[in-house]
Structure formats: structure tokens, C-alpha cells
Amino acid sequence: MTRYLLRRIGLAIATLWILSVIVFFAGQVLPGDPGRAVLGPFASRIAVRSFDHQIGVDRPLVTQYLSWVGGLLHGNMGISYSFRTPVEPIIVTALGNSAKLAALALVIIIPLGIAGGVLAALYTGRAIDRTISLSGLAASTVPEFVSGIVVIIVFGVALKILPYPTGSLAGLSVPSQLDHLILPVIPLVLVLFGYIARMARAGTIEALDSDYARTAVLKGLPRSVVIRRHILRNSLLPTITVIATQTGYLIGGLVVVEQLFNYQGIGRQILSAASSKDFPMLEAGILTIGIVYMVATLIADVLYTVLNPRLRVGVSG
Amino acid sequence: MTATPDVAASPGQVPVAHGLAAPPAPWRLLLRKPTFLIGTAVLVFWVVCAIFGRSIAPHDPLAQSLLARNSPPSGAHPFGVDSIGRDVLSRVIVGARDILLISPLATLLGTVLGTVLGLVMGYFGGIVDTLIGRVVEAVLALPVVIVAFLFIVAVGPSPLTLIVVIGFIFTPLIARTVRTAVLVEGQQDYLASARLLGERPGYIMFAEILPNVLPVIVVEFTVRLGYAIFAVATLSFLGFGVQQPTPDWGGDIAANYGLLGAGYWWETLFAALAIASLVMALNLVTDAIEQVISS
Numbered sequence: 240m241t242r243y244l245l246r247r248i249g250l251a252i253a254t255l256w257i258l259s260v261i262v263f264f265a266g267q268v269l270p271g272d273p274g275r276a277v278l279g280p281f282a283s284r285i286a287v288r289s290f291d292h293q294i295g296v297d298r299p300l301v302t303q304y305l306s307w308v309g310g311l312l313h314g315n316m317g318i319s320y321s322f323r324t325p326v327e328p329i330i331v332t333a334l335g336n337s338a339k340l341a342a343l344a345l346v347i348i349i350p351l352g353i354a355g356g357v358l359a360a361l362y363t364g365r366a367i368d369r370t371i372s373l374s375g376l377a378a379s380t381v382p383e384f385v386s387g388i389v390v391i392i393v394f395g396v397a398l399k400i401l402p403y404p405t406g407s408l409a410g411l412s413v414p415s416q417l418d419h420l421i422l423p424v425i426p427l428v429l430v431l432f433g434y435i436a437r438m439a440r441a442g443t444i445e446a447l448d449s450d451y452a453r454t455a456v457l458k459g460l461p462r463s464v465v466i467r468r469h470i471l472r473n474s475l476l477p478t479i480t481v482i483a484t485q486t487g488y489l490i491g492g493l494v495v496v497e498q499l500f501n502y503q504g505i506g507r508q509i510l511s512a513a514s515s516k517d518f519p520m521l522e523a524g525i526l527t528i529g530i531v532y533m534v535a536t537l538i539a540d541v542l543y544t545v546l547n548p549r550l551r552v553g554v555s556g
Numbered sequence: 557m558t559a560t561p562d563v564a565a566s567p568g569q570v571p572v573a574h575g576l577a578a579p580p581a582p583w584r585l586l587l588r589k590p591t592f593l594i595g596t597a598v599l600v601f602w603v604v605c606a607i608f609g610r611s612i613a614p615h616d617p618l619a620q621s622l623l624a625r626n627s628p629p630s631g632a633h634p635f636g637v638d639s640i641g642r643d644v645l646s647r648v649i650v651g652a653r654d655i656l657l658i659s660p661l662a663t664l665l666g667t668v669l670g671t672v673l674g675l676v677m678g679y680f681g682g683i684v685d686t687l688i689g690r691v692v693e694a695v696l697a698l699p700v701v702i703v704a705f706l707f708i709v710a711v712g713p714s715p716l717t718l719i720v721v722i723g724f725i726f727t728p729l730i731a732r733t734v735r736t737a738v739l740v741e742g743q744q745d746y747l748a749s750a751r752l753l754g755e756r757p758g759y760i761m762f763a764e765i766l767p768n769v770l771p772v773i774v775v776e777f778t779v780r781l782g783y784a785i786f787a788v789a790t791l792s793f794l795g796f797g798v799q800q801p802t803p804d805w806g807g808d809i810a811a812n813y814g815l816l817g818a819g820y821w822w823e824t825l826f827a828a829l830a831i832a833s834l835v836m837a838l839n840l841v842t843d844a845i846e847q848v849i850s851s
Contacts, residue, residue: 377839380782381832392816525706
């Protein structure tokens with residue numbers, strides 16, 4: 240187990256390193272130079288060149304990469320070109336905002352998705368199952384910004400019962416923050432529902448078919464007890480761990496939803512950094528998301544292994 | 557060269573009792589499914605819009621009537637007018653073109669590359685399989701959104717960029733599915749006899765295995781096509797796809813959603829409904845095909 244864990248962590252670190260290289264060099268290929276992007280089209284060539292020299296982008300690429308990584312290891316993400324202030328506080332605030340949105344989405348979607356999946360499994364092949372499965376599938380294929388537009392128009396513009404745009408949550412009370420987050424959460428929930436419900440359905444069907452479930456039924460336990468004690472316990476934990484593998488989709492959804500709702504999260508920060516060629520911000524933002532993603536998938540893998548002894552490798556060796 | 561896959565692959569179907577009628581052809585089963593028919597009708601509608609959009613549209617999708625800016629739906633403009641005075645209905649109709657061109661091409665690229673990779677991995681196994689597997693694993697370990705984003709930011713947005721990026725991202729995913737199918741197929745007798753006959757690996761892979769794993773690839777293609785439409789629409793919305801003023805659903809929504817707060821809902825709603833109807837229709841078709849193939 241320890242060996243498997245170490246191997247997984249090693250792999251995650253290696254992937255992060257590859258990501259840092261890709262991020263850095265992709266940033267370098269960006270058309271246009273930062274001095275010109277920051278100072279505008281009317282700045283003199285000399286001013287642009289001295290700006291580039293000041294921020295160090297006229298040095299050789301490898302030197303730049305090494306000093307960037309060196310800084311990162313010391314917790315220094317660099318100075319934003321656009322804001323002229325250190326990148327970290329901006330990234331930390333944005334990440335916190337995104338985390339709020341993501342956490343609320345997960346709090347809603349996990350019970351909802353599992354309930355839908357279990358219900359579908361208990362009525363396999365019947366109308367309820369077809370409805371849940373098909374609507375889940377349909378919901379998960381509609382892009383977040385499309386369902387977002389629809390909920391904005393219905394609840395924010397026509398009925399005016401929920402605030403739009405979401406904007407900044409700074410200085411708002413917790414209930415009011417929740418109020419602001421409901422609309423942007425809906426598209427995220429819709430996209431994830433289908434997948435989680437499908438997983439929960441498959442897990443439950445497998446548990447229903449198992450020998451221990453049949454034994455429980457045959458020894459005369461009521462159906463509700465069998466479902467609660469035997470089926471759910473065995474089908475839910477794997478489902479929950481599988482949810483962690485959806486972090487990638489959730490991150491993608493956050494980028495879109497934050498943009499649509501004008502919410503100051505990390506996705507929006509990265510998008511605006513990309514359009515203003517603010518490399519330090521862009522690189523720090525993407526690397527941060529990469530780390531979050533790695534940690535989430537690592538936790539998912541480990542949990543999955545712990546809960547499925549059959550998948551545990553390296554126990555013997 | 558006499559090892560015909562059809563004969564060799566049929567032992568599973570031999571025990572069918574003689575008195576029973578032969579099962580109807582798959583496409584006949586499809587035509588009986590209402591979900592398939594509805595989905596196909598909607599898809600055909602959008603394909604017609606994509607091809608003949610310019611002639612169907614009541615107005616020029618690029619023409620701006622500045623006096624009519626932001627005017628709500630009316631007789632002359634059933635879907636209203638957008639923030640710079642363009643007819644929304646015409647833009648929705650013509651806007652079908654790029655997404656319906658980019659998404660299938662991207663999926664096709666990913667399917668072709670993924671199929672070749674999957675066939676090679678599944679057929680040769682061993683070191684080739686491990687080596688490609690590792691690369692695939694590494695690609696999948698990165699958040700897909702981020703990879704796409706970085707690539708597009710670096711290369712610059714264009715329809716071709718979208719096709720290449722989405723196609724490349726799909727390649728490892730499709731390769732994995734095809735590989736699994738090939739591994740299952742690898743245990744069949746016809747492959748052993750083909751090998752014993754001394755046929756070349758290329759011939760065995762493409763002439764004997766490929767036709768037998770084709771159903772898997774077809775299902776994979778339709779499923780991926782849905783994801784491709786999702787990705788193309790989303791990337792266009794984020795500004796990495798088709799650029800304005802070309803009519804495009806995602807791009808038009810991006811250009812106009814800032815005015816939702818002012819109550820101008822018609823400028824974004826119809827494009828949003830167009831995207832939703834397209835992906836849902838595709839899903840109905842995919843779901844029906846999957847059911848027919850698995851039954």
C-alpha cells in the first residue's frame with residue numbers, strides 16, 4: 240500500500256513538472272510581447288524594451304524557466320504584469336471564491352446524483368429509470384453556459400427572484416452569498432448529475448445482483464432493510480470516490496460559469512490573464528489548478544484502492 | 557486469405573433455432589425507435605440550416621440596422637435584433653454552419669488516429685502497448701480543459717486550431733476503447749488462423765480486426781461527437797473559436813450576454829436553445845444506436 244501510494248505521488252509530481260514546462264513554454268509562444276501588451280499600442284519602442292528588460296523576459300528561456308521554478312519553490316509566484324503587485328494574494332482570493340462555488344455544487348450534486356442513480360437502479364428498465372438516465376444524459380451534454388443562459392433568463396431576468404450577475408461576494412452575509420451562488424451552481428449541477436447518477440446506478444445494480452444481497456433477501460429481511468444495510472453501503476462509497484475523478488470537468492465548468500456570471504474565481508482570472516498576456520498570473524493560475532486537480536485525482540485513486548481491496552496492487556511486493 | 561471474418565466470427569449466432577425468423581436488420585430496429593426519429597429530424601433540420609443557411613435566412617446575418625438595435629422579437633425580426641443591430645433569427649440559422657463543420661471533423665480526426673493507435677496497441681501488445689499506454693496515461697493525467705486552453709492560447713484561435721486540439725485530445729480516449737475491443741477480439745479463432753496463414757500484421761489489423769470492432773468505433777464516434785459539440789460551443793463562448801462577426805452560437809452568446817441584466821433576453825436565448833437542441837438530438841440518436849447495437 241505504502242509503495243503504491245509513493246508511486247502515485249511520484250507520478251503526480253512528475254505530471255506537475257511536465258505541466259509546469261508546458262505552461263511555461265506555451266506562455267512563451269503567446270503572440271505579442273508582454274511589454275507591448277501592458278503598455279499599449281502607443282508606447283515607444285524604447286519604453287517597451289526597457290519594460291521587457293525590467294521584468295526579465297529578454298533573458299534566455301531556460302534562465303527564465305529556472306528562475307520561475309526557483310521562485311515557485313520558495314512560494315513566490317512572481318509579479319503580475321497588469322496589476323504590478325504580487326500574484327499570490329490575487330490567486331489565493333480567486334481560488335477561495337472558486338472553492339466556494341465548487342463546494343456548494345458538490346454539496347448539492349452528490350446526494351442528488353446518488354439518489355437519482357439508486358432510484359433508477361431499483362426500477363431498472365422501467366419508466367423512472369429511463370427518465371432519470373435519459374434526462375441525466377441530456378443534462379450532462381448541454382454546455383454549462385447554455386443552461387446558464389436559460390436559468391439567468393428564467394430566474395434572474397424574467398422572474399427576478401435571484402441576483403444576476405453574481406459579481407463579487409465581498410462584504411456579503413453568508414445567506415446573501417448563498418443567494419448569489421445558486422444561479423451559477425445550477426449549470427455545474429446539471430452537467431455532473433448524469434455522470435454521478437450513472438455511476439450510482441451501476442454500483443447499485445451490481446450490489447443488487449450480488450450473492451450477499453440474494454442471501455439477505457432469502458433469509459427474510461424486508462426489502463427496505465436490504466437496500467439500506469446491504470445495497471447502499473456497498474454501492475455508495477465507490478460512487479463517492481468516483482466523483483473525485485470528475486474534478487477536471489468541474490474545473491472546466493468553473494471557468495465557463497465564472498465568466499458567464501462575472502464571478503471573480505480562478506477560471507475568470509486565468510481567462511483575463513490570457514487575454515492581457517499577464518504571464519505570471521496565467522502560469523500561476525494554471526499551475527494552481529493543476530495542483531488542485533492532481534491532489535483531487537490522487538485522493539480519488541487512493542480512496543478507490545482502499546475501498547476496493549481487489550484493486551490494491553503492490554500488497555505482496 | 558480465405559479466413560472470412562463473417563463465418564469465423566459467427567459461432568455465437570449458430571445456436572439460433574431454425575424455426576425462428578431472422579432478427580430484423582439493425583437499421584430497421586432504429587427506424588422503430590421514436591427517440592431516434594425525433595433526434596434525426598432535429599439533426600437534419602440543423603444540417604439543412606448549415607448548408608443552405610444563407611438562402612433560408614430572412615436577413616443578411618452580418619447587416620446592421622443601427623436604428624433597430626436591441627429591439628425585441630417582432631414580425632420583421634421574429635427572434636429580435638442584437639446589440640449591434642443584426643437579425644438574431646438569421647444569425648441562429650447561419651450560425652449552425654461552423655459548429656456542424658468543426659465538431660464532426662475534430663471527432664473524425666480523433667477517431668481515425670485513436671483507431672490506428674488502439675489497433676496497434678491491442679494487436680501487438682507487449683512493449684508497444686506499454687509504451688503508448690504510458691504516453692496516453694500522461695496525456696490523460698493533465699486536466700483536458702487546461703491542455704486545450706494552453707494550446708489554443710499559444711497557437712491562436714481559429715477553426716483549424718479547434719479541430720486539431722479537440723481531435724488530439726480525443727485520440728488517447730478513443731485509442732483506449734478500441735484497444736479494449738481489439739483485446740476481446742484477439743481471442744477469436746479467426747485471428748489465430750489468420751496468423752497461422754502468415755498474413756501480415758497490417759492486413760490482419762485493418763482487414764480482419766477493424767470490420768469486427770467497427771460497431772464499437774461507431775458508438776464511440778457518436779458519443780465523442782456530442783462531447784466535441786460541447787467543447788466547440790464552450791471554446792467559442794470563451795473566445796477561442798469562431799471569431800466575430802461570423803455568425804456562431806457560442807460566439808454570439810459571448811457577444812451579447814453582457815446585456816442580459818438589461819433584460820435583452822432574445823439576443824442570447826435562441827442561440828442557447830439551438831445548442832441545447834443540437835446536443836440533445838444527437839444524444840437521442842446515440843442512445844438509440846447504442847441500444848440497438850447492444851440488443
